Amino acid sequence: MAGGLSLSDGARVVALRSQAIRAALAGRGGMVSVNEPVDAVETRIGGWPGRLSVAAVNGPRATVVSGEPAALDELVAACEYDGVRARRIPVDYASHSSQVEELRERILADLAVIEPVSGRVPFYSTVTGEVIDTTELTAEYWFDNLRQTVRFGQVTHALAAQGFGVFVEVSAHPVLAVGIEDAVAVGTLRRGEGGWERFVASLGEAWVHGVPVEWAKVLPTGRQVDIPTYPFQRERFWLGSGGQPAAGGGLEATGHPLLGAWVGLAQSDGFLFTGRLSLAAQPWLADHAVNDVVLLPGTGLLELVLHAAHQSGCHSVEELTLETPLTLPERGEVQLQLELGAPDADGQREVTLHSRHVGDTETTDEWVRHASGVVGPVRRQPSDDLVDELAAAWPPPGAEPLSLDGLYERAAALGLRYGPLFQGVRAAWRIGDQIFAELELAEALQDEADAYGVHPALLDAALHATGLTPAAMASDSGRLPFSWRGVTLHAAGAASLRVRIVHGSDDSVSLLASDADGVPVVTVESLLTRPINAEHLNAARRAHDELPLHEVVWQPHPLAADAEVGSGGLALVRCGGGGGVGGDVVRGVVAEVLGRVQGWLGEGEGDGGPLVVVTVGAVAVGSDGGVADPAGSAVWGLVRSAQTEHPGRFVLVDTDDDEASQRVLPAAVATGEPQLAIRSGRVFVPRLERVTDSSDELLQLDPEGTVLVSGGLGTLGRLVVRRLVEVHGVRRLVLVGRRVDG
Incomplete structure (x- = not known):
C-alpha cells in the first residue's frame, strides 16, 4: 500500500456508505445537473430554501443540485423556461444535502475500524479543495465527503494552474471529464465499450497529449515503427461534406447537431x-x-x-x-x-x-x-391526470400487452424501412383506443441524446407504435407525418420514453411522452398523417440525385483600349495539322509539341513568362463552323494536362486567319487567362454554364439503339449513364474507359 487506505478499507467505505444511503435515503431525494456556473445556480435555488442545495461543482459550467424530488422538478422546469440545460441524474437519493445528517452516527460507527496511513503521492481532497495528509481519511472524513459540497472543479483548476495539463478519469464512462476546461481530460472506458480495445484507445489518447506510456508492457508482442519525420502534407480545395457552419462573421453558434x-x-x-x-x-x-x-x-x-x-x-x-x-x-x-x-x-x-x-x-x-x-410563446402543460397516469404503475393497470413480432417487417412491406438505429419500440400495451409504449434510443445514439431536444430517431419510434392498432395492421399503405399541432417540449436530452398515444377520428393522434419517472418530455395535441405519396417522393429524389449538367460556353472577354501591341516579347509555338485528319499527322504534331513542352519544363525556360501554344481552328466557338484542325484539338488536350500539373507555365490560344486576331494576340495573353480563342479580333474564354432542361429535350436518342459512353466507368461517366437511362430511356450502352474493373 502506497498510502491512504488499504484495498479492504476502501471497499468497506464504498460498500457500507452505499448500504446506509439505500436504507435511509432511497426514494426521498434526487439530483440534477445544471449547465450554469455555481454562483448562478446558488441564486437560482434560492427560491427553494432548505429544499435544494449545491451538491457538487464539477467545472465552470457544471453544477449538481440535490434535494427533494418535487423541488427538483420545479427547478428543471424553471431552467428549461430560461433556456438553461438541466437534466435529472438517475438516482433517487440526495447526497451532499442536509438529508445526509441523519446518517452521521451510522457511518462513523461502520467506518470506525479503518486505518488510513500517510502516502507518498499528494492527495487533493474534493472536500477541502486542498492537499491533505492521507492519515486524515478517517470515518469523520468519509462522512464529510458524503455530506459536504464536492469541490472537484476547484481541485482540477488548482492543479491546472500548477502545470498539470492532462487528467485521466478512471471510470466505466467519462462523467467528470466533461467539466474540465483548463486542461486535457481523457477517460479509460466508455458505456458499451468496456473491453481491452477501448482501454488501449484511451491510452493512445493520453499518449498523443504527452502522457508517457510503457507500450512494451501494454502490448508486449507489438513492434514500434517509425513515422515520417515531416508533417503529413495535405491540401484541401473543396469544403468538406457535412459539418455545421462555424460561428463568427456575425453568426452565433446554436450548439445543435x-x-x-x-x-x-x-x-x-x-x-x-x-x-x-x-x-x-x-x-x-x-x-x-x-x-x-x-x-x-x-x-x-x-x-x-x-x-x-x-x-x-x-x-x-x-x-x-x-x-x-x-x-x-x-x-x-x-x-x-x-x-x-x-x-x-x-x-x-x-x-x-x-x-x-x-x-x-x-x-x-x-x-x-x-x-x-x-x-x-405559450407553454402548454399536460393535465395532472395524464401526468399521474404515466407516473403511476407501469404499464397502466388493465393494459393488454401487444406483440411486437413483425412490426418492422410489416412497415417495410408498406414502404417504411427502419434500420436498427430507428427500431426503438421495446414494449407496447393497449387500453381501448389508447396505445402505451416504451421507447429507447439505440445504444449507438445515446451519447448524443443530450444534444437534442428530443432525438428524432427516438420520437419517430412513437409513431411506429401507432402501427400496432388493428386498423393500422390491416392497412395496405404506410403513412407519414403531415401536420403537427400544439407541440411543447418540456425536458431535453431523453434517451428513453414512455408514451401514451390516443387515435382520433380523422387519421390523427395525440401524444404524451414522459421519462421513466413520469416527468413530461414532450406533448403533441394533434399529429395528422397522410398515406405515402410515391410520386411525390420520387420527384424529390430525382431533384437531388440528378446533378445538374454543365457545358463549356465561350464567352466574350474585354481587352484594354491599347490592346493592339507587338508580339515580339512572347514565347510562341505555332502548331497544327493544317486540317489533316490522319493518325500519323495527329501523332506527329502532338509528339512535336510534347517535346517542346518537356524541354520548356526541363531546361527551366520561361522564367520571364509562359509558353504560348497557338493553334488555328482547333476549338469550336459558338456557331463558327466547328473544329477545323483535329491535330490542333489533340494538342489542346495535351497542353491542358500540362497546365493542370504546372499552373501558369502555359497558355493555349486558338485563332482564325483574320489579321485583327493576330494583332490582339499579345493583349489576349496578357489577360492571364490560361485558355483563349480569338475570332475576328474578338477574344473569348471558356466558362462552365448549367445546361437547361430544354437542352436535354434537344438530345434525341433512340431508346432501341446503342449509346457509346467514353469514360463510362468513372464517377462522371456513371452519372452520365444514369441520366441516359432515367431521362432518355436508353437500354443498351457500351461503356469504355481505362479501368479494367467496375
Missing part, C-alpha cells in the same frame, strides 16, 4: 438559422427510408423548428405543415435555412424551412420549401 448557426435579421425582429445535412456527417439518417428514398423524418423537421423556437423565446409549435419530403442524396450534402419571422401581437412567429442540394463539385440545386407553420 443539425442547425449550426443563427443570425438576427436586420429589417425585422426575425431570425435565420442555417445548417448542413449529409449521410457522411449524420450516418444514422440512412436508417430512415421511405420507398427506398432516404429522407429526414418528420420528427427531424419538428426538432429543427422546436430548437429554433426555443432560441427565439417561443415554447411551442402551434402548427407545422410538412409540404415536401426532405430527401438526402447519396453524395454531397443538403444546406438548410430555417427562418423565423417577426412576432405578432400575441408573440407568435411564422416559420419556414428550405433546403437545397450541394453536389460533390459544389454545384447547387434550387431552394425547396419543406415546411411552414407558426411557433408561439
